[in-house]
Amino acid sequence: MFLTLKDKVGSLSPDSKCCSIIILSCFFFSVCSLLTDLIEDVPVNEILWWRFFFSNCIVVTYTWYMGHARDLLSAWRDRQLLLSAMFGTITASSTVFALRNLPIGEATLLLTTAPIFTVLLSSIFLSEKLFWWDYISLFISTIGVVFVAQPSFIFPEAVAQEHTTIFYVAICVALGRGFFKAAKFVAVSTTKGSIPTHVIVVYLSAMGLCSVTIINAFIWYTALESEVESNAFRTPTLKNSIFLVFMATTYFLQQLSVCAAMRYGKPAKASLLKYLDVVLPFVFQITIFKVYPNIWGVVGSVLIAIAMLTVILVKRGGDEPAKIKTVAHAYSDYTILKDYDHER
Numbered sequence: 001m002f003l004t005l006k007d008k009v010g011s012l013s014p015d016s017k018c019c020s021i022i023i024l025s026c027f028f029f030s031v032c033s034l035l036t037d038l039i040e041d042v043p044v045n046e047i048l049w050w051r052f053f054f055s056n057c058i059v060v061t062y063t064w065y066m067g068h069a070r071d072l073l074s075a076w077r078d079r080q081l082l083l084s085a086m087f088g089t090i091t092a093s094s095t096v097f098a099l100r101n102l103p104i105g106e107a108t109l110l111l112t113t114a115p116i117f118t119v120l121l122s123s124i125f126l127s128e129k130l131f132w133w134d135y136i137s138l139f140i141s142t143i144g145v146v147f148v149a150q151p152s153f154i155f156p157e158a159v160a161q162e163h164t165t166i167f168y169v170a171i172c173v174a175l176g177r178g179f180f181k182a183a184k185f186v187a188v189s190t191t192k193g194s195i196p197t198h199v200i201v202v203y204l205s206a207m208g209l210c211s212v213t214i215i216n217a218f219i220w221y222t223a224l225e226s227e228v229e230s231n232a233f234r235t236p237t238l239k240n241s242i243f244l245v246f247m248a249t250t251y252f253l254q255q256l257s258v259c260a261a262m263r264y265g266k267p268a269k270a271s272l273l274k275y276l277d278v279v280l281p282f283v284f285q286i287t288i289f290k291v292y293p294n295i296w297g298v299v300g301s302v303l304i305a306i307a308m309l310t311v312i313l314v315k316r317g318g319d320e321p322a323k324i325k326t327v328a329h330a331y332s333d334y335t336i337l338k339d340y341d342h343e344r
Contacts, residue, residue, distance in 0.1 A: 055255070078191055117179045128266050197259045229257045
């Protein structure tokens with residue numbers, strides 16, 4: 001008799017579950033990035049707003065359908081969940097600021113620094129032990145991101161422009177985004193197991209929507225005062241609306257996958273695998289847009305892929321205290337859902 005998908009997933013080790021879910025989240029992120037590229041004539045701050053808006057509609061509807069509406073009211077008592085939402089809010093706001101004020105190379109590099117901070121925070125707050133190959137993988141993948149992003153301060157021939165004060169402020173904000181995203185990962189991994197994962201996503205998406213709404217309101221108000229048409233609000237076309245809805249759906253699935261992975265496994269290792277977010281979009285870039293990376297982009301992608309395979313394939317010995325804790329959370333989460341389904 002064939003095993004169901006749930007049985008197959010349940011038979012995996014915690015590390016295997018974590019790796020599988022994170023790789024799945026990277027795929028959803030890549031699809032989300034593809035849809036973002038297909039959206040025309042909509043600035044990045046409005047894309048983020050629509051993404052949070054539609055993803056909130058999706059995740060709240062899903063939570064209501066699963067019968068966990070009460071958990072939305074009771075979950076606020078969990079301090080780690082509130083911290084996660086607060087850190088997620090800062091992350092969303094920093095993302096908007098960095099993308100609006102940095103070239104794509106610098107933005108890609110600095111916005112993907114979360115794994116570095118996650119390793120540090122996990123070792124401090126979760127007593128998470130990493131091995132020497134984890135640190136080597138972190139170093140190799142960081143070098144790979146540099147090659148892929150090709151920031152102008154390392155590759156001056158890529159972009160030739162004079163940097164202003166706002167440029168350096170944006171760099172600091174982007175680095176801060178990496179730190180607060182790492183803090184969000186650590187906080188999510190320590191939330192109570194009685195809180196379903198999709199309820200965590202509700203809080204993260206709702207707080208993100210609030211922060212991005214405030215930022216956009218300021219931008220739109222400034223546009224009205226200064227009559228700068230480029231900053232004015234744009235109603236999306238039907239084509240863009242369809243892309244936005246699908247983008248929000250993949251974003252919801254990506255958030256759900258990341259939160260679940262952080263609760264199944266160790267945040268530091270899971271965040272290392274998130275570097276695949278930089279590599280997988282190359283597949284769509286080449287196959288759909290017919291845009292081919294230069295030699296540095298190829299080398300960087302290969303380095304990141306090698307580092308990720310090292311993280312996935314190297315076997316670990318023994319259970320760490322932090323691992324037992326996060327697996328207990330995930331198991332408790334699964335038990336509650338199972339009991340609820342049985343009662344229905």
